Amino acid sequence: MSGKNSGMDVAMLGALVEPNRMAIVELLSNGPLTVGEIANRLGLSQPHASKHLKVLSNNGIVEVKPEANRRYYKLRPEPFQALEYWATSFKKDMERRFDSLDDYVQEFQNKRKETNEK
Structure with missing residues (x-):
């Protein structure tokens, strides 16, 4: 294998190492969810879920789609x-x-x- 990482973003892997973020990714693999739905399903507080979603978003793993007064997160x-x-x-x-x-x-x-x- 060459020394290139073939477009692989190491920071993305780092973001996925945290168990709660991996659990969020697994949840989102079934479709978009709101922060509240994610927090409820994982037993997290909404601020805690939001913190993890921000890391996932900053690393290009999830994107946010606003609909009315809700924000849906989905995997990219x-x-x-x-x-x-x-x-x-x-x-x-x-x-x-x-x-x-x-x-x-x-x-x-x-x-x-x-x-x-x-």
Whole structure:
């Protein structure tokens, strides 16, 4: 794998490390919710939920959509697409490394077998 992070935002990952923020993301994966709905479902105070939503918003993970007197939070797909792309490229690199290791082990076993047959 190259030294590039393929558009992966490390700050976004840092924002997701906090358990309450991860729980919010999991809730929002089912659709948009208000701060009050998020707070109620997670047993948080509204200010506490708002604090976490601000971090998620500042890191581009959620966006706010005002409707009448409510503000709905929803996930933005782009950060998760970047995460998926990064994870896939990492997986491909690891598979290539394991394939190389398999080739090496097979070559080693063949040489060992040839040596034992002599």
